Amino acid sequence: MKFLSEYRDPQRVESLVRRIHEVTTRPWTLMEVCGGQTHSIVRYGLDRMLPAQIELVHGPGCPVCVTPLEMLDAAHRIAARPEVIFATFGDMLRVPGSETDLYGVKARGGDVRIVYSPTDAVELARKHPDRQVVFFAVGFETTAPANAMAVKVAHDAGLGNFSLLVSHVLVPPAIEAVCSAPHNRVQGFLAAGHVCTVMGYVEEYPGLATRFGVPIVVTGFEPVDVLHGVLLCVQQLESGRCEVENQYSRMVRPAGNPVAIATLREVFDVVDRAWRGIGVIPGSGFALCAEFAAYDALRRFEVAHRPVAEPAECIAGLVLQGVKKPGECPAFGTRCTPEKPLGAPMVSSEGACAAYHAYRREPAEAGS
Amino acid sequence: MSFGACPIPIADYPVVTLAHGGGGRLTRQLIERMFRAAFDNEWLAEQHDGAILEAGEGRPVLTTDSFVVSPVVFPGGDIGKLAVCGTVNDLAMCGAVPRYLTCALVLEEGLPMELLWRVVSSMGATAKAAGVQIVTGDTKVVARGQADQVFVNTAGVGFVAAGREVRPGMVQDGDVLLVNGDVGRHGIAVLASREGIEFETSIESDCAPLAATVQALQAAGVELHGLRDLTRGGLGTACVELVGERQTYRLDEAAIPVRGDVRGACELLGFDPLYVANEGRFLAIVPERDAARALEVLAEHRPQPDAEPARIGVVDRSAPGRVVLRSVVGGERPLDLLSGEQLPRIC
Numbered sequence: 001m002k003f004l005s006e007y008r009d010p011q012r013v014e015s016l017v018r019r020i021h022e023v024t025t026r027p028w029t030l031m032e033v034c035g036g037q038t039h040s041i042v043r044y045g046l047d048r049m050l051p052a053q054i055e056l057v058h059g060p061g062c063p064v065c066v067t068p069l070e071m072l073d074a075a076h077r078i079a080a081r082p083e084v085i086f087a088t089f090g091d092m093l094r095v096p097g098s099e100t101d102l103y104g105v106k107a108r109g110g111d112v113r114i115v116y117s118p119t120d121a122v123e124l125a126r127k128h129p130d131r132q133v134v135f136f137a138v139g140f141e142t143t144a145p146a147n148a149m150a151v152k153v154a155h156d157a158g159l160g161n162f163s164l165l166v167s168h169v170l171v172p173p174a175i176e177a178v179c180s181a182p183h184n185r186v187q188g189f190l191a192a193g194h195v196c197t198v199m200g201y202v203e204e205y206p207g208l209a210t211r212f213g214v215p216i217v218v219t220g221f222e223p224v225d226v227l228h229g230v231l232l233c234v235q236q237l238e239s240g241r242c243e244v245e246n247q248y249s250r251m252v253r254p255a256g257n258p259v260a261i262a263t264l265r266e267v268f269d270v271v272d273r274a275w276r277g278i279g280v281i282p283g284s285g286f287a288l289c290a291e292f293a294a295y296d297a298l299r300r301f302e303v304a305h306r307p308v309a310e311p312a313e314c315i316a317g318l319v320l321q322g323v324k325k326p327g328e329c330p331a332f333g334t335r336c337t338p339e340k341p342l343g344a345p346m347v348s349s350e351g352a353c354a355a356y357h358a359y360r361r362e363p364a365e366a367g368s
Numbered sequence: 369m370s371f372g373a374c375p376i377p378i379a380d381y382p383v384v385t386l387a388h389g390g391g392g393r394l395t396r397q398l399i400e401r402m403f404r405a406a407f408d409n410e411w412l413a414e415q416h417d418g419a420i421l422e423a424g425e426g427r428p429v430l431t432t433d434s435f436v437v438s439p440v441v442f443p444g445g446d447i448g449k450l451a452v453c454g455t456v457n458d459l460a461m462c463g464a465v466p467r468y469l470t471c472a473l474v475l476e477e478g479l480p481m482e483l484l485w486r487v488v489s490s491m492g493a494t495a496k497a498a499g500v501q502i503v504t505g506d507t508k509v510v511a512r513g514q515a516d517q518v519f520v521n522t523a524g525v526g527f528v529a530a531g532r533e534v535r536p537g538m539v540q541d542g543d544v545l546l547v548n549g550d551v552g553r554h555g556i557a558v559l560a561s562r563e564g565i566e567f568e569t570s571i572e573s574d575c576a577p578l579a580a581t582v583q584a585l586q587a588a589g590v591e592l593h594g595l596r597d598l599t600r601g602g603l604g605t606a607c608v609e610l611v612g613e614r615q616t617y618r619l620d621e622a623a624i625p626v627r628g629d630v631r632g633a634c635e636l637l638g639f640d641p642l643y644v645a646n647e648g649r650f651l652a653i654v655p656e657r658d659a660a661r662a663l664e665v666l667a668e669h670r671p672q673p674d675a676e677p678a679r680i681g682v683v684d685r686s687a688p689g690r691v692v693l694r695s696v697v698g699g700e701r702p703l704d705l706l707s708g709e710q711l712p713r714i715c
């Protein structure tokens with residue numbers, strides 16, 4: 001396919017791998033922030049092509065994985081209400097809360113529907129004026145603009161029966177949290193390309209790079225992108241630089257997408273948010289601002305906040321922060337599988353544990 | 369395909385009612401005017417409780433399958449065509465010549481009679497094309513909401529001649545894996561039509577009967593060590609299910625044909641085309657010496673004119689029990705069964 005095959009070109013991959021081998025003289029630990037990159041790395045076996053000194057650890061960039069249990073439980077309780085049509089992206093269906101998942105809610109009579117865009121959910125609200133349509137707004141800065149637009153469209157159309165269950169999270173505070181963690185061993189970052197397509201990389205990333213002394217390379221998702229990102233990052237590390245660089249320049253402009261950013265500012269406020277397995281990160285999420293608060297499903301349905309404990313054995317938090325790899329978990333592939341996941345990284349296709357499991361990394365190998 | 373006018377007078381019964389499943393006059397009218405008209409054969413004409421069949425050459429082979437696809441009509445086919453192809457193909461994958469099918473329908477009250485006629489006449493036309501007879505059947509009607517328009521079950525009987533049986537376990541080291549065309553069309557066509565997703569080109573299902581192709585391979589003297597139709601779960605699942613404990617299937621991702629528009633849709637929707645359903649594609653595992661001839665036969669029997677058969681891999685013992693895919697960039701990864709499902713109700 002045009003614009004894609006060239007980024008999966010074996011010759012370009014080979015030449016990038018050769019250059020990475022040439023420039024690497026010392027061990028380096030890099031984190032790819034986004035789950036899409038993790039998936040690509042494991043799917044194409046990219047990490048196995050790298051020099052042994054380069055270790056890739058997987059970041060917190062899987063929105064499904066970091067959605068807190070409390071939020072999932074709230075979603076499941078709202079979705080179970082008879083007046084509600086609960087619209088969601090497909091990958092949220094199997095994510096376990098403390099009691100059930102959306103498949104379970106659906107099986108017991110909940111009206112749960114898979115949509116491919118938040119505007120599909122707005123359409124549902126238009127078609128079913130007698131029902132309450134709730135869209136589960138999960139994701140990073142990438143999906144937030146479309147969700148913000150959906151609220152605006154519903155507002156303009158006077159669709160009082162539409163609401164958002166907002167669980168948006170933001171990448172830069174997560175990078176800050178990883179760098180500040182006491183066990184941190186990440187020396188350079190491949191930042192999430194699509195997040196930067198929206199937000200750009202000139203506002204928050206340079207400060208992080210300088211403050212923590214880490215190179216940050218805005219990186220795409222295809223094999224050529226990821227390897228090119230690794231090369232740029234290693235080149236910086238080898239020469240003692242810590243700058244923000246843009247590998248994904250065919251998609252990402254320095255200032256991002258101003259229209260999308262303006263829409264986000266209009267609809268959302270930046271708030272503290274809890275990340276599953278990590279805890280509350282200050283200023284790391286979006287919530288609907290006062291003007292659009294009426295579209296907040298949590299308010300509309302007054303779901304009580306019920307704190308719940310994670311399965312004790314699950315090390316998802318450590319995996320999401322890059323401290324441990326999936327294979328280092330004693331439950332990996334035995335008591336925790338995609339069919340019966342203990343934690344969310346085993347559910348979402350972008351979750352590090354699921355990616356390792358899908359591509360049958362053996363526990364020993366996965367832990368190496 | 370044109371189906372002619374619905375033989376049940378629309379003015380009388382524009383939709384299926386519970387009475388059509390009651391066993392009385394209306395049930396009879398359905399059987400007489402619709403099923404017998406569409407399937408037209410001596411067994412149905414007998415109006416007996418069952419069909420007394422002629423034995424064919426070799427041993428009998430029996431299979432059954434239920435079809436619940438939504439939507440009932442999709443680009444390139446409908447549930448009726450699917451129900452015939454699915455069962456015919458299961459028989460063909462055993463090396464058998466399909467002969468007889470049953471047809472059991474579960475209809476939802478309120479189903480438009482025109483739609484039922486389309487499904488039934490499509491079954492008749494596909495059965496004729498595949499050389500099988502629909503010899504007995506059953507119709508039940510359930511209340512609105514208790515089924516989704518129409519569910520179809522077909523059982524099939526075929527006969528496999530001595531020496532032509534194909535079973536798992538016959539595959540040998542050094543054998544070659546072939547597919548009879550590009551993968552992923554059916555799943556994407558159904559999804560796109562269900563969700564109202566439009567692509568620049570229209571993707572039609574690859575749904576097609578495959579028995580004639582298998583018979584042509586046999587007639588050309590190709591030794592068939594393995595056959596598997598690539599339905600639910602697609603090529604990836606078929607390989608994982610088929611691979612023996614001691615053997616390894618090594619697939620070359622770059623050699624697996626996927627049409628550009630299907631690949632694009634998969635990229636967009638986050639699907640792996642290797643796990644998307646097909647209804648007119650199969651994996652043939654043959655000895656190296658027969659591979660070229662088999663590809664020629666497959667090229668002569670394309671389910672669609674643009675379906676390009678391909679050699680996609682080999683069998684060895686390098687990683688016992690595994691299916692290993694060499695990715696387009698040269699890295700390798702094992703293929704496994706999917707944990708959930710990529711698409712709901714595609715067959």
